[in-house]
Amino acid sequence: MHTQLRRLGALTASTALLAVASAGVFATAASADTNVALNAVTDASVAGLPAVSCSLSSGPENAVDGAASNIYTDKWCVLAGNPTLNIMLPAATYGWTVSKIVIKHAGVAGESPVYNTRAYTLTGVAAGLMRTTIATVTANTANQTVHDLNLANQRQIELRVDTPTQGLDTATRIYEVEVWAAPSTTPGCTASQRIVNPGFETGVAPWAQTGTVVKPDQNGINANGDWYAGLKYNGDSITQTTTTEPGCVNYKLTYKLKVFKSVWTDFAPDKLYVTTTSADGGTYTSEGASNLTETSLFATKTIYFPRLAPGNYTVRFWTQQDATYPTHFVIDDVNLRPY
DSSP states (O other), X not given: OOOOOEEOSSOOOOOOOOOOEESSOOOOOOTTOEETTTTOEEEEEETTEEOOBSSTTOOGGGGGSSOOOOTXXXXXXXXXXXXXXXXXXXXXXXXXXXXXXXXXXXXXXXXXXXXXOOEEEEEEEEGGGOEEEEEEESSOOXXXXXXXXXXXXXXXXXXXXXXXXXXXXXXXXEEEEEEEEEEOXXXXXXXXXXXXXXXXXXXXXXXXXXXXXXXXXXXXXXXXXXXXXXXXXXXXXXXXXXXXXXXXXXXXEEEEEEEEESSOXXXXXXXXXXXXXXXXXXEXXXXXXXXXXXXXXXXXXXXXXXXXXXXXEEEEEEEEOOSSSOEEEEEEEEEEEEO
């Protein structure tokens, strides 16, 4: 489940996409760069299951074997679907700084250009599984596509084929993927938890609370451990300020929520909100729940924050309540992590 955000301030949350296509033209990699995809470990999947290759000799290893001329032995071929090729880059202390990715399609080996990959998405995966969209291509016709980059700390490259050919043929044909890179020299994102005392097991600190919110367990009301945060009255809140991790830009906030209401109504006067505020005053607010979303079990809620600028952020859970029939919003296991 994801939550739609309403922007109230200057916080930036945009996704940059880069796509550069060329026909038979190689960009120039830095002199120290090598093709680190060559003979790398690969796998391929369709909808989470192993991809079915066109033949025994057209597995995903062919996309990184350095050969791209024989139409029978040099291509990665999948019969149907939208396959994803995953290239595990060799071990490096901080991963790889990628300067260029080259993809060779069917026309490179002399097959008809009608079999060139029409649409695909390239994704970089850094330490801690932080993902970056490198390119989204929707109308390629070229035999070869080249993407010039400056992307540090990468450990995997994913190529998802969205439209395999120019026509009705459903088979994916990729002859080679080259990933030109040099070892990164500075640490990247390690995807650590940014919230301290996420389950309230050590009491209130470093959370700040309005009202008596952080409490010990009462008859198994909490999700895990012995404490929880229960926002039951108008103006109840819990707040914590944290700092983003150097090298990490994409974050998600997850928390577990259970809702108890005191009376059934067909309108929603009681609401839980989640606000994230940056040091420069930019604010995102999302509606987490209302008295109309009563749950007998804890549900995991997720809010995505792509492309957060580095700095301090304050996470606040707060309520607006009808004083007559208050609703009990129970929160546990709050996490803010890169993704």
